[in-house]
Structure formats: structure tokens, C-alpha cells
Amino acid sequence: MTTTALPAPGQAPKLHTKKLPTVAFFGVAVVALGLGAALSYGTGIGGWVLALVLGLVLYLVGVFIAVNAVEGRRSARNRTWSALIHSAFVLAVLPLISVVWTLVSKGADRLDGDFFGSSMNNIGARDPNGGAYHAIIGTLEQVGIAALITIPLGVLGAIYIVEYGRGRFTFLIRFFVDVMTGIPSIVAGLFVLAFWVLIVSPWFNDGAPAFSGFAAALALSVLMLPTIVRSTEEMLRLVPAPLREGSYALGVPKWKTILKIVIPTALPGIVTGIMLSIARAAGETAPVLLVAGGSAAINFNPFDAQQGSLSLFVFQQAGDASRFAPARAWTAALTLVALVLILTIAAKLLARRNRIPR
Template sequence: MAVESPSRLSVTDARQLRTKSLPAWTAAVVVVAAIAVSFVLINLTGAGGMVLTGVVAAILFVAFMGIAATIVEGSRSARNRMATVLIYGAFVLALLPLLSVVWTLITKGSKRLDGNFFQTSMNNIGAFDEKGGAYHAIVGTLEQAGIATLITVPLGILGAIYIVEYGRGFLANAIRFFVDVMTGIPSIVAGLFVLSFWVFTITPLWNDGKAAYSGFAAALSLSVLMLPTVVRSTEEMLRLVPGALREGSYALGVPKWKTITSIVLPTALPGIVTGVMLAVARAAGETAPVLLVAGGLNSINFNVFSGNQSSLSLFIFEQAGVASEFAPGRAWTAALTLVVLVLVLTVAAKLLARRNKLAR
């Protein structure tokens, strides 16, 4: 029995196999058209300035792109292109405040970026003195944030390990609940707690019955704020470690504690470092706890366990309220210094975490 072969389809026009699409230069043309139309409309009506012009131009760009895509590509492709435009627009909209903050810090904070700012304090500096720096505040920030990190990181990581690896039942749920509650505690509450417990109750025991401010008390209050962030971030990173890694280690006869220290923690290390640096960044930017329990100081104090001490955040707060034409420049430069300091510490911690082979 003969089998007839199917006849080949003849294509008279090769363009039938191609889907129509907008040219690559369409977006640029639409952007120019949207800006031009928005500029003309706003100027004719006198409704606003450059900000309103930009908002109207963004709306017109989305509308023009949707119309052009519908005409050329069809409604289905137009919806896809519109969704893409909205996603990119949301990204740019979220990025604009960050870029604005960075630009403001750089332009206003670079005016006092000199040796005097980083080598001197505000001791004996009056309202009409142009000089004066934040050396004492930088020392205070590094010491307070460093001690708070040394206190918080071991406690936070051990707490997260207990919750994920060992904790079951009421106790683990109670720890999670209190960690969640502590996450929303205002910074001034942490400062008041350390003020009443450490400054007014503990320090008088060895200070002839007198309460005493210190940078260490500020570090304790900062550690209270850092602890929930470290615990929660570490807990989430430990839960992301595949269970197969643990099971393979147990199958080889490795004890549970060694599996955690040699397999689980190194695998989750990059995420843990990120959580720790977020906590450090929050601690370095807190003002109320330092003001309550460290008191602030215009001169240099390297002894974190005795005497008042300042920090960069407190220095910014103080300079912002000083009636001097030179104070705002110091405040902006201190803010830029604080941001750069946190950035440097974060990059250094990330580079150290990348050296771990299991985390790659």
C-alpha cells in the first residue's frame, strides 16, 4: 500500500514568519517626544517646574510606548512592553532618592574634607572659629560600634543556631517572639534601659556610689539594637542552607556541632556578614542612646570605660543645632564620613567573606 508523502507548505512571503517589532531606536525617540510635549504643556499652563515636567514626561512616555507597541506589535506584545517599562520605571524611581542623598552628601560634605577636620576635635572651638573637626567623634564611633559588634555577633549567631538547629517547642517560639518584638524597639528605649540598669545601678558599685557615663554604656545600648537584626538575618541564612549538606555530613559520622561549625556556618557566611553589617550601620547612625548614656564630649577620650564620649551621629546632631555659619559644613562632612566609614567596613567584610571556599 503506497503512502502519500505530505505536501510541503509553500511560503509566498518570508515576512509571514517574522513578528513585527518596534525598532531599537523607538525608546529614545519616544523619550525625546515625551519630554518635549511635557515641557510645552507645563510651560504653556504654568502649572509647575522641572519636577512636574519630569513626572508628566514619564507618564507620557509610558502612554506613547503603549500606543506605538499596540499599533506595530499588537495588544499582547504591547502589554508585555508596558510591564517592562513600568518595572524599569519603578527601579529608577526607587533609585532617585538614594542618588539624591549621595549627591547632597558629596556636594555639601566635601567642603570640610581637610586634614584639620580629621586631626582635631571641637575642644576650645567657638562659634566664630572656622576650624575644628570630628576626630573625637570618629574615635568614639569606632570604639562604641566595635565593642557592640564584639558583644552582639557571638550572642546573635549562637541564638540563631539554637533556634534553627536545636530549638523546638515553647522556648524556641518564645525566643522568636521576643526577637521580633525587639526589632521594633525605638532606640531611645534601649538607651533608657541601659541608663537605668548600667549607669544608675551597676556603675555606682565601683564608682563610690556615683553614676558615670561612658562609651561602654553606649556600646551596650547599641548592642541591644543590633541583636535582633543579627539573630533574624542569621536565622534566615541558616534556613537557606540545603538539608542535604547536613545529611551528608551526618552520614559520614560527623558530629552535629562540627557539622554546624564546618559546613552550615561557612555556607551561610556571606548572608550572615550582610546581616551583621546592616546591624553595624544602624548602630553607627544612632544618636539617642549615645546622648543618654555617653553624654557627649567635645574633646578626645580614648578610654571607652570611663568618662563622657561622643560619636559621629551625636556630633552631627550637635553641629546641626549650633548657631554658627561654620557648623553646617562640619555636620555635612561628618555625615559623609559616617557613610564612607560604614561603606568601607561593609566592603572589607564582604571581601573577607568571599575568601571562604564553601561560600562561593
């Protein structure tokens, strides 16, 4: 058992302890990476990934030894765990940076007016032109219709579960929402194909099944609904009860309390859940392929004829034998990510503007 020695009479206690200089951590990192690279490449068992992993392990060991020698065991444990947390953060961010860099570097080749102003209609395998204008229109219309259908249903369903729901019926709603969360996108597409395309659409198309962008929007709605319900439900439960009670004490009706107090308080989290569902819907390929067909021509009417989308365009171009197709696929992927990013930023700014000031 170790004890701390008390200062001698008349001697001031030591308020400062020895600290390992910051440059020492850089030195430990350089030595660790060098040893990791030597072990990885010298033995021939791996490449730069293994060198980074070995360097990280050796860095943590080196930090513990160096800090333990200068600052003591307790500080060494603290510094080692801090280094481990920072390293885990870097490892988590690296794949994201890699994806962004790959999209920007490979997708910049076709960032031109022809790509955003033309379609793939009458474009052959040897034609370097052609763009994703038709796919951009299809994605915006399909996701927009799906959002108009799903956001009110999802938010109102979550309000019912949190504010009004009691008993077995609410339990069943929660259960089926949880089940729907894990439904594969291909199943949602098959459901809309069997119900809307093969049964309902022949009533409006002289008895023939009709593929359309609206059918794709219905399939995307099935995928978006559980995400919106669950995220909105959790955000509403985080609203403090005293806010509701204070409003009730002032004689405000429950519906107005929900509309004016509860929803604005939870709005940033609700918007986050909505944008997650929109991002998932914008990136789905299987439902659009099953029920919208994926036309290469421009179609502004989502209720009539086949229609494409950006995710389906990426899928088609990635599998095309043309040497010009990969560049189109990368640019379309970059465009899709940029659209989701722009919508997310706009929604966040709108939610920040409309929330209750603290």
C-alpha cells in the same frame, strides 16, 4: 477570536516579525517629557517633579500605542510592563544618587587634615577650625564593642533556634526578638540609662552615676541583637537539608557540621545582616546622647568619662548657630557613610574568601 493564518503551500513560514526600532523609544521619551513639562509649567500646577511624573505616564502610554501599531497587542503589553519596571528602578535609584551627590558635594568642603586630626575642644562659634577626630574615635570604639558583644550572641542564638530549638521556649525567643526589632532607639538608651548608668556604674565610681562610651555600646547592642538574630536565622534556614544529611551520613558530629558546613554556606547572608545592624548602630544618636554625654574632647577610654560619636557630632553641628558648623556636619555625615561602606566592603571580601567553593 483571532486566529493565525497558516502559510500557503510551498511558502516558507515567517520567522521574523516587525520590530519597533530603538530610536523610536527615545523619540517617545522626548515627546513625553516635553508634553509633561508643558502641562506642568504651562498650567502652573507644579515643577520639575510633576513634569517627570507626567512624562513617565505619557511615555508608558506612548510606548503601548507605538508598539501596538507595529508589533501587536501582546508585544505592546510586554514592552509596556518592561518599561514600567525599568522606570520604577530608575525612580528607586534616583533618591540614592541624590543623597550620595549631596553628601559628596557639601561634605567635601572640610575634607582636610584639621578635620580628621583635631577635636571640637575649646573651639568657639567664630573659629573655623575644629574637627571630628574625637567623634570618629568614639564611633569606632562604641560600635566595635557593641559588635564584639552582639555578633556572638546573635549568631549563637540563631543557631540554637534553627538547629536545636524546639517547643515553647524557642517560640518565646522568636517572639521577644520580633518585639525587640521594633523598639525605638530612645527606649534602648533609657533602658541602659536606668540599669547601667544609674544602678551599676555607681558601684565603680564612688557612688556617682558615670556616663561612658561603654554604656553607649550596651545601648547599641540592644538595637543590633534582633537584626543579627533574625537575619542569621533566615540565612541558616536557606541552607539545603541534603548538605546537613550528607555530613551526618559521613559520621560528622552535629556541632562540626554546623561549624564547617552550615555557617560557611550561609556566611554571605549572615555578614549582610551583621553589616546592616552595624550601619544602624553607627547612625544612632539618641542612645549616645543619653548615656555617653557627647564630650567635645578626645577620649580613648570608653570605660571612663563622656564620649562622643559621629552621629551625635552631626546632630550637634547641624543645630549649632555658628556659620562654620554646617560644613562640619556635612563632612562628618560623609565620613560616617564612608566608614560604613569600607567596613561593608571588607566584610564582604572576607565572607567571599571563607565560604565553601561551589
